[in-house]
Amino acid sequence: MSYRELIFTVPAEIAEPLGDALLELGALSVTVEDAAAGGYDENPLYGEPGLSPEVQAWDRSAVTALFNPEIDHSGEANFIPELLASLKESDFHLAQPSEKIVEEQDWVRLTQSQFAPIQIGKRIWVVPSWHEKPTDPNAICLAVDPGLAFGTGSHPTTHLCLLWLEQNGDLENKSLLDYGCGSGILAIAAAKLGCNPVVGTDIDPQAMVAARSNAEINHTLIQFILPNEDAPELAADTKYDIVMANILANPLQVLAPALVNKMRVGGRIVLSGVLARQADEVIATYSQWLKLSVWQESEGWVCLHGELLSAISNEQSNPSHIESIATPQKKRLKLVLLSLFFLVLLVFAEHLSRNSLLPTLATRIDGTSSPIAVSAFSLLQKTDEILCRSLRCINRSVSDFTAWKINSASLAQESSGEPLKIPANQSKLQVEIQNRLAIPVLFPYLELTLTDAEESEIKTIQFSPQEWLPISWQDSHPLFLLRGAPSGESIHSELAFVMPQNTAGYRVRIFYSH
Structure with a gap:
């Protein structure tokens, strides 16, 4: 048996409604992809909490509908004209779709063929259940199948966290909290590398099901807990030697106080799910408690780590802390004076290099630039206008x-x-x-x-x-x-x-x- 696949290239605003209409007209399935995927103008969509895109589609979306000729007459010559006519009645004015014939296959075997064992570092192997384990006696095998939760070891962020666990060998009897555990792969690896106790938590109940199943398959003892279960493992006074969170930059910043609060003094924190360009912002967020640094980078993603050197407390009321208060005040005064000095330098530097500086720092008007960047660039433009009224400026437009x-x-x-x-x-x-x-x-x-x-x-x-x-x-x-x-x-x-x-x-x- 073969299937008929039709591909419509449409603007973002009609991609989702068109998919719904195609399903109503008998499509077995509908997928929406970036029509420019793999090209220079590919447009990735990131759905971080609080930053989800308003339209779940791309500027030019490829809407692919799959039909079964045995049940919907899609094999007939007049099927596409009739389909376009039906869609036109629903106010979809579409071009002729491209099409291809999809032959019946062993879809399970095809899917499994896409997931081969993955070696991470020297010893860790992520091995799907349908593959043989490596023969290396020193190998640490993680039996994790692709499923409902994130974490199969193939993504650079998961890879970086597993590599950190392997290369930080002193894990014996260290307590570890895997925050946003997904499939539980990091918690399982930590347990096999000697961490004890190991606790995983995630807001997704499906992740809890997958993680508990994976822990059982891997013969590891791990507590997986939903945040709303009020378990003692997540109580405010329960601290851990290692806190690991492989989520995304925005929630990592929102959760910063909670994650740091789970660290005991001398404990370490490992954060991933952060793009290289987001690293400085995340590091700045955590700087009030500890110093984060980039441990490693892979394919544009980074793994950050740091150590909590002192307890979080209200020491300002302690007389012995007066000196430590005065020191930051002096530092702030020096910072203000240095800032004024550099501001004067920047004013003249801006005028001398304005034709290269302004295009480099220019923000976007579509809301993708941060409010701070927009305000800063607006101030720079006003400063530039004032200088140009006093000094002679040559304006050159940019090619971008x-x-x-x-x-x-x-x-x-x-x-x-x-x-x-x-x-x-x-x-x-x-x-x-x-x-x-x-x-x-x-x-x-x-x-x-x-x-x-x-x-x-x-x-x-x-x-x-x-x-x-x-x-x-x-x-x-x-x-x-x-x-x-x-x-x-x-x-x-x-x-x-x-x-x-x-x-x-x-x-x-x-x-x-x-």
């Missing part, structure tokens, strides 16, 4: 393709505006792009790539700024090639071209010609 966002892109017939058809005709590309930087940016080139049903490239068309910018916009901005697009400027353009007869899909990208 990351500043541009393709808000929408679609193909239609030039004559009637109907969706993309297979016969060759005069067609048009409708595209809207926006400058997201807080400074002007030079206009890029646009590139339209047309593909066939096998996603093979048929034709590539490039448009210079003079070709794709609307004539009316060019007339009202005669110096557009020198000054570029103002901050936040969003431009809609319609570009005519002849479409090859076998066109089934397309890609749009921006680039700068050197």
Whole structure:
């Protein structure tokens, strides 16, 4: 038996509603993926608590629907036209989807083939239950199958934590708390390396089920507890030699007081799930209690670790603590004076290097820049304006393709505006792009790539700024090639071209010609 897979490329705002509509029309399953996955403009979505994206889709989303010809007549020649007509009645005006035939396979075996044993460091092996264990007598094997909870050892963050456990050999009879334990893989590894007692906690009940099952399979004694169970292992006065948390940067900062409070004096903390660019922010959050540092980095992720050198208490009321209070005050005064000195230097440095400094520090207007960064850059711009009124400045726009966002892109017939058809005709590309930087940016080139049903490239068309910018916009901005697009400027353009007869899909990208 074979299945028929249809792939629609659509804007983010209709990806989820389209998926629901396809399921109602008989699709066995629907998946939504980034249409630019694997390309230079791939757009990762991070769903950290408190930072979840408003739209669970990408600017250009590939919505894939799977149909079974034996039960839904999807093998018939008129299936796609009838499907598009049904979707059009629901106000979905879609181009012809690309398609492929998916042959019946042993899906269990195919899935299992994707998970081979993973060696971590010198001794640790993560071995799925369907694989043979390594013959090395010194190997520490973790029997963990992919399941409902995060943690199979394949992700760099889990890998880093396991490596930390292996390389910090003095773990015998050390107590360990695995905060956000997921599958329990870190707790299990710690127990096998000598930690005792070992406790794991997670807010997901499914994770507790998976973790307890994995602990039993691995013959380890570990307490896995939900935070709301009021267990003594999570009581305020229960401290641990090692606190390990492999979650994400935002919750790690929110949970900082709670995690530090679980450490005993001289205890160590290990944090992962942090991108390299987020490390300084997490380190700063914990600096009021202890000093964190980057232990190792892997594939853009880092593992942070630190040691609690003194107890957390209200020592300010103790007379013996007066000297330790005065010292920070002196340090703050020195810091203020040094800050003023460097501020003067920065003012003159900014003026001398403004054409490279401003583009480097420019924030985005789409809400992705932090409020602190936006305020700081706004102050820098005001300072720059004041200096330029007193001193002579030369403004140069910057070339930065990351500043541009393709808000929408679609193909239609030039004559009637109907969706993309297979016969060759005069067609048009409708595209809207926006400058997201807080400074002007030079206009890029646009590139339209047309593909066939096998996603093979048929034709590539490039448009210079003079070709794709609307004539009316060019007339009202005669110096557009020198000054570029103002901050936040969003431009809609319609570009005519002849479409090859076998066109089934397309890609749009921006680039700068050197």
